[in-house]
Amino acid sequence: MxxxxxxxxxxxxxxxxxxxxxxxxxxxxxxxxxxxxxxxxxxxxxxxxxxxxxxxxxxxxxxxxxxxxxxxxxxxxxxxxxxxxxxxxxxxxEADDSCLPNTWIVVRVDGKNFHRFSDSHNFIKPNDDRSLGLMTKAAQSVMEEFKGDITLAYGQSDEYSFVFRKHTTTYSRRSSKLMTNIASLFASSFVFYWPRYFHSLQLQYPPSFDGRVIVYPSEQNLRDYLSWRQADCHINNLYNTCFWKLIQEHDLTPAQSQEKLKGTLSSDKNELLFREFNINYNNLPEIHRKGTVLIMKKEDVASERHRSGPGSSPKDRRKQSSRLHILQLHCDIIGSQFWQEHPEILSDTKR
Known part of the structure; x- marks a missing residue:
């Protein structure tokens, strides 16, 4: 029975x-x-x-x-x-949207229609350091929330990419959970910290960010993705620097500036900047040319403790402890040097 x-x-x-x-x-x-x-x-x-x-x-x-x-x-x-x-x-x-196991999960957030947003808030062109600082602060808030699970973040312009450990189990690797939590926290942090960077300038309307999730099966795929985003930063910054210099110093209209740059190569733009504006592109701030890299690093912290006993006087001793802190870099991540100096990023060991 x-x-x-x-x-x-x-x-x-x-x-x-x-x-x-x-x-x-x-x-x-x-x-x-x-x-x-x-x-x-x-x-x-x-x-x-x-x-x-x-x-x-x-x-x-x-x-x-x-x-x-x-x-x-x-x-x-x-x-x-x-x-x-x-x-x-x-x-x-409900759809099963769990990311493939044994893969690197990348969540990228992008500002929605930030061309209009930057115009509405009078951003400095071609790069507004206030906005870049605010974007990085929002990214740091996300990394603090997912401390130990996000191993690296890379940002430029109005976007940030967050790389999760290869074997992370956060939210059971559900892409919808990861994407919505990161996008919402990033957007709310952007609004929360706005006064710190823009002071008396009021928000004219709420900004929004879209998000997407990508998985990469190998370390080389992941490095190629980050190389792509940094190459995009360089290409866009070189173009925008030329574009706005022509408008601001040669009084060209946006249409005329665009027409002048049409079909030019990187070498042409570098020559234009040097010949007409006496600017060596390689001397521009690295944050504008290479973007921002955020990584988690362990920091040794020395704390004091007192030891006392019968017949002995108090004696100071040093006790070493460590804590995680976010290190901000503006460096090349396309070559091998960065990865050799920070092998823990790809080690998949939760710190």
Missing amino acids: WKLGRAYLTDVLRGQLLCGLTPVPLQFCTRHITCTLRHLSTYKHGASPWGKAVYLKNDYLRKVSSLINFLRCAHLHITPTMAKSKFEYVKSF
Whole structure:
């Protein structure tokens, strides 16, 4: 009877889950069989409903308990005391968006329509250090929240990329959870710290950031992604520096400046800056040319403690401890030197 009952319930369970039906009928069947087993367990000798003599031993109650646990493991609720249990079938419609295991998870946030946002708030062109500082502060808030799980962040212009450890289990690696939590925290931090960087300048409207999740299976894929973002920083900054210099110092219109730069190569733009504005592009601030890299580093902290005992005077001793802090860099991450100096980034050891 036990084997028949468990097999019956297993078949019903599979059928309902495959068809996406409500689990209410299965709950009814479960209660019915459970009550039947409990009723039969009161007899030592007797006739079963199937017309056969049954000798029920004391382990039947344990079997009933095992049956109930089996159903609970299948995420079904058989207790009628839960008022909304019959509606929980709607959870089966949720998509399984867990990121692939053994991959690097990258979450990138981008400012939505920041061209209009920067114009509305009179950002300094081509680079506003107030905005860059605020973006980095928001990124640091995210890294503090996910301390030990985010191993590196890279930002430039109106975007930031956050790299999670390869074997992170944060939010069970669900992409929707990771993306929404990071994007919302980044946006709220951007607004929260706005007065610190823009002082009396009021926000004209709330900024917003979109987010996306990408997974990379190898270290080389991850490094190529970060190289792509830094190369993008260099290309955009070189163009924007030329574009705005032509407008600000040669009184060209945006359309005329764009036409003058149309079809030019990097070497042409470098020559234009040096010839017409006496600017060596390589001497511009690295934060503008290379973006910002944030990494977690352990910092040794010396704390004092006193030791005293009978017949001895107090004596200061140094005790070493360590803590994580966020290190801000403006350096090249395309070459190998950065990765050789910071091998812990790819080690996947939670710090």
